Amino acid sequence: MEIAIIKYNAGNTQSVIYALERLGINPLLTNDFEIIQKADKVIFPGVGEASTTMKHLKELGMDVLIPRLKQPVLGICLGMQLMCEYSEEGNTTCMGIFNTDVKKFQPQNGEKVPHMGWNNITTIRESWTADNIISADMYFVHSYYVPVTPDSVATCNYIENFSAAMAKDNFYATQFHPEKSAKQGQQIIKNFIEL
Template structure:
């Protein structure tokens, strides 16, 4: 069974639709026992870090999510929330990965947010099996995790940042896998096969 974390965050329906296109029925839930029993957990996110963390605390999920042992995938803000701290409204995060989320610096040539299609590089691990580094995936974000030992893939805007991360069973994708056409479907399918 695949569970999608329900903390009243955005982007849930498009993730459920992407799973349905792969023939996977998922349960949208904030129930700790359902999350613990799930074979895979997806953690979508859209919006702002401090509001998302407040919603997770209110739902009792800040204690539950770090204890999960099955493959777990944070998407966009869901990836950022796996870190330790975000510059976005001075927010303490879940602390599952050792990164601090930073804001992109705007410039004449690179606007914030980083929005649209971009390529991936330095791909590592089974999430990216069959993915050509020149294929494009879809990003919408103003904040990012820097490149570190946890990085599975990079993109750039203009400097490199973590497009995918992993620590133990916790994976994160900064891009919207559910909106990334065939490469996104392949990456999501790879996650479901872990």
């Protein structure tokens, strides 16, 4: 099985590679369109700022390629946010895979932004995350969030309820970092690989 990790200016590619290697998979880190299109599965990681990252993706032509992919695609953290229509971070037009906007957390009751650390996710409808994961703690680092939508498959609560995982057609996404979420995160990655 060929797993392609999209190579761009994302910051968490190495930890994603390690997570896949723990499952016995040697992924390809690449921005080669042909390799990405032929891969069995594609992972779109993300750590960074939305407008800068979208600009870089456009320079590579990835903003056109990613929404057109036909195989299962997994967006992680910023990757998930960039799959939405628009982000308040940098007033950014994104790829429009998920029909929703990304919003900034507004601190309340002394809760700090960014939302950082372990928090519980709850599966709200049957999907790829639900296999072995009904309720689990996952690792988050984010200041922006995706509201709960019909594409949400798992939610989390920090300041308010938000989408922890999403699914639509062949596109899957997590706001949390499965590659940094210990055994339960490894299970999420395994679920995706086995789709």
